[in-house]
Amino acid sequence: MTTETTYQKYQAYVKRKIVFIIIITFLLLFFMVTGLVFGSVKISLSDIISAITGNGEQTHIQIITNIRLPRVLSAILAGAALSVAGAAMQSILRNPLGSPFTLGISNAAAFGAAFAIIILGAGDTHSNVADSVILNNPYLVTVSAFAWSLVSTGIILFMAKYKGATPEVMILTGIVAGSLFMAGTTSLQFFADDVELSSIVFWTFGDLGRASWRDFWFLLIVVVPSTIYFIKNRWNYNTLNAGDETAKSLGVNVEKVRTRGMIIASLSTAFAVSFFGIIAFVGLVVPHIVRRFIGGDERFLIPASVLFGGMFLLFSDTIARTIISPIVLPVGILTSFLGAPLFIYLLLKGMKRR
Amino acid sequence: MKIFINNLNFSYNGSFSLKDINEHIGAGEFTAFVGPNGSGKSTLLKCIDRILIPDNGEILFNDQDISNYSREKVAKIIAYVPQNEGNIYPVTVFDAVLLGRKPYVNWAPSKNDFDKTAEVIEKLDLEDIALKEIYKLSGGQRQRVYIARALAQEPKVLLLDEPTANLDLRHQLEVLEILKLLSEKGITIIIAIHDLNMAVKFCSKFIMLNEGEIFATGGKEIITSGNIKKLYRVKVKIINEDGEIIIIPLSNNDKPMKLALA
Ligand SMILES: Nc1ncnc2c1ncn2[C@@H]1O[C@H](COP(=O)(O)OP(=O)(O)O)[C@@H](O)[C@H]1O
Ligand SMILES: [Mg+2]
Numbered sequence: 001m002t003t004e005t006t007y008q009k010y011q012a013y014v015k016r017k018i019v020f021i022i023i024i025t026f027l028l029l030f031f032m033v034t035g036l037v038f039g040s041v042k043i044s045l046s047d048i049i050s051a052i053t054g055n056g057e058q059t060h061i062q063i064i065t066n067i068r069l070p071r072v073l074s075a076i077l078a079g080a081a082l083s084v085a086g087a088a089m090q091s092i093l094r095n096p097l098g099s100p101f102t103l104g105i106s107n108a109a110a111f112g113a114a115f116a117i118i119i120l121g122a123g124d125t126h127s128n129v130a131d132s133v134i135l136n137n138p139y140l141v142t143v144s145a146f147a148w149s150l151v152s153t154g155i156i157l158f159m160a161k162y163k164g165a166t167p168e169v170m171i172l173t174g175i176v177a178g179s180l181f182m183a184g185t186t187s188l189q190f191f192a193d194d195v196e197l198s199s200i201v202f203w204t205f206g207d208l209g210r211a212s213w214r215d216f217w218f219l220l221i222v223v224v225p226s227t228i229y230f231i232k233n234r235w236n237y238n239t240l241n242a243g244d245e246t247a248k249s250l251g252v253n254v255e256k257v258r259t260r261g262m263i264i265a266s267l268s269t270a271f272a273v274s275f276f277g278i279i280a281f282v283g284l285v286v287p288h289i290v291r292r293f294i295g296g297d298e299r300f301l302i303p304a305s306v307l308f309g310g311m312f313l314l315f316s317d318t319i320a321r322t323i324i325s326p327i328v329l330p331v332g333i334l335t336s337f338l339g340a341p342l343f344i345y346l347l348l349k350g351m352k353r354r
Numbered sequence: 355m356k357i358f359i360n361n362l363n364f365s366y367n368g369s370f371s372l373k374d375i376n377e378h379i380g381a382g383e384f385t386a387f388v389g390p391n392g393s394g395k396s397t398l399l400k401c402i403d404r405i406l407i408p409d410n411g412e413i414l415f416n417d418q419d420i421s422n423y424s425r426e427k428v429a430k431i432i433a434y435v436p437q438n439e440g441n442i443y444p445v446t447v448f449d450a451v452l453l454g455r456k457p458y459v460n461w462a463p464s465k466n467d468f469d470k471t472a473e474v475i476e477k478l479d480l481e482d483i484a485l486k487e488i489y490k491l492s493g494g495q496r497q498r499v500y501i502a503r504a505l506a507q508e509p510k511v512l513l514l515d516e517p518t519a520n521l522d523l524r525h526q527l528e529v530l531e532i533l534k535l536l537s538e539k540g541i542t543i544i545i546a547i548h549d550l551n552m553a554v555k556f557c558s559k560f561i562m563l564n565e566g567e568i569f570a571t572g573g574k575e576i577i578t579s580g581n582i583k584k585l586y587r588v589k590v591k592i593i594n595e596d597g598e599i600i601i602i603p604l605s606n607n608d609k610p611m612k613l614a615l616a
Contacts, residue, residue, distance in 0.1 A: 006472040006475050006476060006481045006484050007468050007472040009484060010468070010485065013448075013485050232461070235453075235456055235459060238456075239453060239456055242443070243436065245405055245434070245436045246434075246436060248403075248404075248425065249403055249405060249432070249433065249434035249436075250429050250454070251424075251426035251427075251428065251429030251456055251457035252425060253425050291444075295444055295487075296444040296445050297445050297449050
């Protein structure tokens with residue numbers, strides 16, 4: 001046969017997606033290096049290498065191994081976690097606005113943080129030289145934020161169990177639970193003093209400046225298995241996109257896939273949010289950007305969102321650290337400023353006819 | 355694969371139910387479910403594919419009860435094309451058909467899965483549009499894609515809910531001709547269909563449903579003006595020309611519309 005077979009044509013088409021993934025991988029590595037090079041002090045590549053291998057100037061070793069490296073790696077993990085959870089949720093909820101945030105996870109986490117700061121007294125704060133507020137008991141805040149995220153996930157699960165695990169039930173319950181937690185936070189704030197209030201606000205801005213090695217390892221333990229889970233389920237998400245009945249007829253246990261995916265996406269997002277605060281729009285925007293490049297096939301969308309998400313948050317954080325140096329912006333502010341207009345642009349320009 | 359439906363009952367939480375369905379469909383038969391809107395055609399198709407779980411009764415496929423099979427195992431036997439595919443999302447024809455290999459795929463599709471997909475695409479004349487996104491296709495092309503996806507499942511039984519609705523005459527014929535060929539190759543095919551003329555032209559067996567019960571069942575001989583009158587409350591004239599049956603609806607004279615009186 002002289003003409004290309006259908007399969008060969010398809011292979012050529014798929015190759016473009018693989019090339020995209022390879023490019024993103026290289027960009028991710030490139031931004032890792034720039035993330036280590038730039039900051040309040042610029043450190044050259046050779047100095048970084050000697051610092052990592054334990055040679056070189058003591059201050060460089062300090063900055064690289066204790067500050068920049070955990071921050072860069074945590075940015076990648078958090079970005080990957082938020083993005084892959086967003087990509088999965090858009091399919092699970094069959095909604096372009098789907099993300100764990102849609103289900104009120106961030107509101108629940110913020111409530112948990114406010115709860116810890118005001119009720120559990122984790123919020124006595126001091127100002128330090130860097131002009132930022134430090135929580136005197138950050139781990140209590142993290143644990144409380146996470147626990148309340150679990151409560152909100154539990155509410156959705158409960159409703160899904162009794163009313164059916166459909167996108168409608170999940171979205172409506174999530175929105176209602178989210179507004180309840182928001183009202184709860186507002187009520188707590190009513191009883192808070194100025195210092196506690198500023199602690200809450202400080203926590204709410206997603207900030208990777210909090211990333212320590214300990215946070216990184218915790219995050220790694222959660223993000224790696226959940227990412228593998230989503231990648232394994234990429235076929236199931238493809239069937240969900242085709243509709244519940246089609247998915248069932250293709251052999252998918254729709255309720256189980258949807259419920260489990262929701263739990264895992266919520267947990268890993270809650271985990272990232274509890275450590276670093278609310279980093280908005282990453283989970284929402286990244287899958288849409290990736291979809292613009294490689295289309296809606298979850299087999300590629302899910303893994304590409306992992307890489308692109310890591311790259312996106314790392315890039316944003318590096319910008320946030322350096323744009324008005326020496327002042328370090330919380331990355332949550334930057335992702336909101338970058339993400340919101342980007343999302344509207346993608347929505348207006350790229351919305352494919354559904 | 356032959357299908358026995360024994361004493362099947364199903365009810366939605368609301369008022370509608372399928373009542374005591376007993377039926378036998380032979381292997382490789384091309385069967386039509388006919389009946390008025392809301393008579394339970396779609397519900398019965400979904401019960402057969404276990405998308406809906408019957409309240410009681412059993413369905414046997416070659417004497418096997420599949421009620422405790424996993425969804426995946428069922429998907430290797432039965433394929434189902436819903437009336438309105440839930441969502442038309444941006445994937446290519448090839449990807450949409452490849453999805454039919456889902457029940458056979460564990461971590462990633464094998465060479466065999468790709469080959470099967472390409473084979474079905476070529477069989478259904480979709481190779482020219484294999485890399486086109488499905489939302490850019492016409493209704494007739496899209497219906498062929500969904501049939502292709504179902505065939506990629508390598509099913510023994512193929513269920514289609516109103517596969518010719520919204521298609522023009524040529525595409526209706528095309529779809530039914532494909533299904534007829536498949537039934538001749540031994541796949542048991544059941545469709546829900548409204549167009550009685552198309553049904554008698556292609557199908558070998560008819561199951562008439564009315565309000566969740568079987569009203570009549572059999573071959574072409576049950577397509578009578580009496581049965582149609584009872585089922586649809588419409589008078590028809592039936593012309594039988596050398597075995598070719600043509601059904602012509604007559605206007606409903608005994609119950610003039612209010613509109614006409616106004
Ligand atoms: N999910 C559902 N819940 C409750 N009632 C339903 C549901 N789906 C269909 N029905 C009802 O069941 C009856 C039969 O519907 P269906 O099987 O779709 O009929 P047909 O396909 O013959 O038009 C209708 O009265 C319809 O209103
Ligand atoms: Mg119907």
